[in-house]
Amino acid sequence: MNWLTDAHIHLSDNEFSIDLDHILTTMNKMNLRACCVSVDYKSSMSTLELSQRSSLVLPFIGIHPQNATVDLNDMVELIMNNSKRISGIGEIGLDKTYVSDDTGFAQQVAVFQKMLSLAEKLGKPVSIHSRKTLDEIFQMLPSYSLKGVLLHWFAGNKKQLQKAMELGCYVSYGPATVYSHDKQVLLSLTDIDKILLETDGPVRYSRCFGLKIAQITFLPSVLFSAAHVLCKTYDDLLLIIENNVNSYLCV
DSSP: OOOOOEEEEETTEEEEEGHHHHHHHHHHEEEEEEEEEEEEHHHHHHHHHHHHHHHEEEEEEEHHHHHHHOOOOHHHHHHHHHHTTTTTTEEEOOOOOOOSSSHHHHHHHHHHHHHHHHHHHHHOOOEEEOOOOOHHHHHHGGGGGOOEEEEEEEOOHHHHHHHHTTTOOOEOOGGGGOOOHHHHHHHHHGGGGGGGEEOTTOOOOGGGTTTEEEEEEGHHHHHHHHHHHHTTOHHHHHHHHHHHHHHHHHH
């Protein structure tokens, strides 16, 4: 039986804490797995603890660009001490909306580079936040030999998508794909072996999702919509996505 994997969700976020038992039970019944990403040291610890509760939680730990001012030492130590337990490093990346000057962005770059270096050293995939910084990230990626690179919630243009494909990156599409024509166009232009699906919960989505917190149970709807866009059956695309996830995770 095939597994459908959420390539990027924050299950260790406090928004999910009350419902975690129900979520984990539902994941098991629906054959869902989760690449559970983190944003700082505290959430990374929570992610590691959550992964001990269920093998369906694939732990990613790292520092989000919003938190790039933290001391790196503790985070580096946590990653190294848990290198055999973690599935990947993330959520890491760049985002100029969180800084007010070049100094702040330089700090983001330094943290991002350190996270990429660790991923290279440990042979771990990365989950990258790239809002409005795709071009800068494209310039940096060739300097590293990385096992799997995901540009989560891909929001670039067609030219940037082509560059991502040339670099061998995976890109993920979420619940907005159900109703967004722009996302559907990008999806149709993506190499089929580089497509992953995500929810990025607990982000809220509009339209048919009514601004509800994104749950991992949204994922089959994303797959159904993606299959329609790509002129595939649900089952055929499910198998393709599962193979893509395994390649991304290097398993």
